[in-house]
Amino acid sequence: MTEQVIAGTDLSRLRELNSLTVVRALRDQPPTTVTELASVTGLSRPAVDVIAQGLVSSGWATVVEPGGSSTVGRPARRYRFRATAGHVIGVDVGGHKILVLLADLDGNVVHTARRSVAADADPASRLAALDEILAACLRDAGKTASDIWAVTVGVTGPVDASGKTTLFTPLPGWQTVDLATHLSDRFTCPVIVENDCKLAALAERWRGTARDANDIVFLLAGMRMGAGLIIDGVLRRGFGGAAGEIGALKAVKWLTAPSHLQRCPGVPPTVGPDDAAAWVFNAARDGNRDARTAVNRYVKDVAIGTAALVLALDPQVVVFGGGFSRSADLVLEPLHRELRKLVLRMPEVRASTLGADSVALGALRLALNEVDQRLFSVGLSAPVAPRR
Amino acid sequence: MTEQVIAGTDLSRLRELNSLTVVRALRDQPPTTVTELASVTGLSRPAVDVIAQGLVSSGWATVVEPGGSSTVGRPARRYRFRATAGHVIGVDVGGHKILVLLADLDGNVVHTARRSVAADADPASRLAALDEILAACLRDAGKTASDIWAVTVGVTGPVDASGKTTLFTPLPGWQTVDLATHLSDRFTCPVIVENDCKLAALAERWRGTARDANDIVFLLAGMRMGAGLIIDGVLRRGFGGAAGEIGALKAVKWLTAPSHLQRCPGVPPTVGPDDAAAWVFNAARDGNRDARTAVNRYVKDVAIGTAALVLALDPQVVVFGGGFSRSADLVLEPLHRELRKLVLRMPEVRASTLGADSVALGALRLALNEVDQRLFSVGLSAPVAPRR
DNA sequence: CAAATATTGCTATGGAGTTTACAAAGTACG
DNA sequence: CGTACTTTGTAAACTCCATAGCAATATTTG
Incomplete structure (x- = not known):
């Protein structure tokens, strides 16, 4: 039995919970009307209305004014989750190549950067290549490190809780590399290092065959x-x-x-x-x-x-x-x-x-999971990059 | 990523959530004062007070009037979770023996019944022995089948979702036995059949070495x-x-x-x-x-x-x-x-x-899990035996 | 016996969601 | 072209819940 948190709820928390409910209903959906949201969430239309306006003013959602209406009745204003409020990065550091994906909060990839690396490259040059390609990706996407909400990197070999591959890794000299700390100097957001197989599995469940x-x-x-x-x-x-x-x-x-x-x-x-x-x-x-x-x-x-x-x-x-x-x-x-x-x-x-992109895609998914977890535990304030 | 339920919360649900929070805080604890509950749950004292009185009137808790007080100040009334509001049964159907444990909602075993069975007994006589010992256990504990909130039975061999051991089992003739259905005729509450190893694992985490x-x-x-x-x-x-x-x-x-x-x-x-x-x-x-x-x-x-x-x-x-x-x-x-x-x-x-009781203990734990799950999803009405 | 301490009970206050009502903005149809 | 109909947007009244603060009460301690 999982240990449950024993915590009471007051009215402000109630509002927060309902706001999160609306955000969940909004995500990965086409722009949605208040009435639709009300029926999905089970809340009343006025309640959703207030919440949606709150989400717009705090920056989590945008309004889509009614265009050509197709049904009878007054055309409805629609709300859309503002996926571009934040971005995440997923990286695959493989033996031969480094692949970087930059995506918005809905997981839409907005920039891709790829670069080959010698299989026998030493850790220092591999890290240097990683730094370079990350910088290039950010630059080309018109972003800075502070726009990024989470970074996940996939590497071969089992990764322990601190993000190190001390048990075993086929990358030469990689046992002693502390990738998480290395990247923490470049990003203020959470940085996760994870095993490539695990990330690819995530990707397959997210956008693959499973x-x-x-x-x-x-x-x-x-x-x-x-x-x-x-x-x-x-x-x-x-x-x-x-x-x-x-x-x-x-x-x-x-x-x-x-x-x-x-x-x-x-x-x-x-x-x-x-x-x-x-x-x-x-x-x-x-x-x-x-x-x-x-x-x-x-x-x-x-x-x-x-x-x-x-x-x-x-x-x-x-x-x-x-x-x-x-x-x-x-x-x-x-x-x-x-x-x-x-x-x-x-x-x-x-x-x-998914082919060759699966590890980097899974890294994206894990980074998004990290963002989600914060969102749904800490609550909804204004959308800003989380800090560790 | 787990699929989350999209459901808004209104005020009555808020009260329910807080009631459940108080129940959780009360369980497996010595009798507790309102002030203690308030500090544990983070709710205000008046709120807890109202909730606690509600729990007493609905039958989930009992009042312990202050006895000899040990601290300064006015001695506080205490509340206790009414573990005897319901009971669960855990059974181990082994090759040589059948063991039945009957426990209250806190998992305190209030009655034990054991009986040996021939290893080569055919399914019919094994089921008959099970029926007998269950009846005897209920009788000796002064309960009827309708007092039982959940029953779990442990058997050898993998158990599928419907409670059958079709893949394989060492018990003679047991492949075709539908134990869940058999017991469903005797109990109105949920009946779960589960593999013995899995149950023993649960027991070890609940009250064993892990x-x-x-x-x-x-x-x-x-x-x-x-x-x-x-x-x-x-x-x-x-x-x-x-x-x-x-x-x-x-x-x-x-x-x-x-x-x-x-x-x-x-x-x-x-x-x-x-x-x-x-x-x-x-x-x-x-x-x-x-x-x-x-x-x-x-x-x-x-x-x-x-x-x-x-x-x-x-x-x-x-x-x-x-x-x-x-x-x-x-x-x-x-x-x-x-x-x-x-x-x-x-x-x-x-x-x-835990030794020889581990499977039956684990069965108890799974039955209690079933009760908990209903409790914390369906909500707190009056404490009565759940029906399937 | 009085002071200190802690609990209990009560009332006023404010926040959140629901219901109800109605005006506004469209479409459908004669 | 105008009326009926449908749906949306918004405001007001109401209910319910938790909180804060205060008075009353019970017990210990000096």
Whole structure:
């Protein structure tokens, strides 16, 4: 049982609650009339009227004066959530690239900045590249750091509560990097660092293939396998931020799974190690026997770790994402078949639809969650960038 | 992101919310004065006064007139939550026994009934025994079925949303039993059927060794291995009720783990298969070499499945419970050692303190949760047994 | 016995939402 | 083109809830 806050409510808090209710009803909606809001919220029309005007004067909403009216009766004034009152940033710091998304409070991406980074870049130069691209993104979007309400950065490896990746990370030298502190010098708003698999899982539920599901196992499949878990609609971090790291168990074959692709016979020597997998998938699609065998072995190994997660959590959906999701057409069917042999209750298996942007999108979503949480706990004053 | 209910609040709902706040403050507390309640809830003293009197007149609270006062000033009237306004029942239907606990709304057990059942009893006779013991428990406690606000029954095997164990259960013939419907004929209140491991996990967090933790992996260790998961303080059922069934994965050695104990060389033929494990644990404690080896092999196998759960969920605590938890002194140290080799972040490992009652206790807790949920969503009218 | 302290009961005040009523601004139709 | 109808916007009256402040009461302490 969750510990409930024991706190009484007075009338000003009542107004605040109802204002938040109206804001919720307004968000992610086309401009809405007072009557519609009244029926959605269950409040009376005059009450909503007062609240809506209050939201306009405090800056949370804007008025849309009636244009060409289409129905009978007096045309209604409409109210719209002012999503541009604040902005958030989501970043994906990957091995090869850094991707920055800047979005408004409705999650509409207003600017994108991408830049490639050498896979073996040392932490200092990677951080420098991050600083540069962040500055460029802000500049090009016509914003300053103080316009940003929350920043989330996705990195590989489990992230602890302080935002560090001390347990393990494939980025060279990254164990000692304190990314959260580094960015806190550049932003006054909350800065969150989170594991890339977890963020991609969030994205898949927000705008991807699992929008309908509350219990999701997300697989980030690439040269490294990872997983992100959403349980009861909430991203699961684990007590130390290491949830979903089933790949560390040797009995589960995730560590070695991608090597079936890399070591597949027949890969031309001209193809680098990073592109071997793509070559094998293409060859398998063309009917190459060795390639098909390699893919099947790969899927068999992936299925074992996936089965462990499915048995542990009994999700509604398993989403196959990450770099290899471009080859989901080859993977999904055998993955489904292998999984069926191993689990008690078979979940749906779907392919990711978001591709390479999923981590940065998930970072956006987490930043928006942070903003929402403040909004709905602290209350509605004037819309300004929150400080830590 | 959880979907929030969009509903406005008017003044009567405000009063209801504040009444619930006072009830929450009153529960699990010694009798409390109005002034104390006012400071805890943040409401004004007159407001609390009115609310408290309302609770008394509706039957949710009782007045304790001031007795010998210990402080200066006028002695204050005190209010107490009327836990006896309703009662709940928690049942453990095990292979060998049925245990029934009857408790008030504070979870105080007011009556216990236990009865052994043959392990190979057919479903009909097991259900008959259940009916009998339930009737006897109600009679001896001086209650009728209509006094009961919620009933929860724990059974082995994964339980789906409708309360059936269709996927798998070790109880003979139990696949086709519809326990929820069976009991619904005997009670008008909500009836919940749930997996025994999950219930034991709840109990351990409520009154056991994991009261401080919000992220728990509970192991029900006996001749069958099972697990119950509490994540973010909430019991995790999984989409189809099959969460925690990691034992079904062969790569994880839970199915065969107990056989190391049963097949240990040196077990006297006079010892039956059900008591072999106890004999081996005792022998190991006395220094028997074969027995120690058997225990170590057992623990090694248990550790693999546990590691899978720990890696998947990254819990704060692993609780070793179930029948074998009596031998936790032999298991805990090697389990800790083996686990440390396999996981990324080491959780605490603790032994269960509840013993054989844990499943029935957890059933009580779930029944109380059901009552609470109704209370805090439907609102406070007069305290009467809820109907489905 | 009086002073100090704390609780209880009562009244006035103000804030928030609802209901009711009515004017204003459109459309539909003869 | 004018009337009937529909819906919106706004104001006033009313109800309900919590608060603040004050008087009355009960008990301890010196």
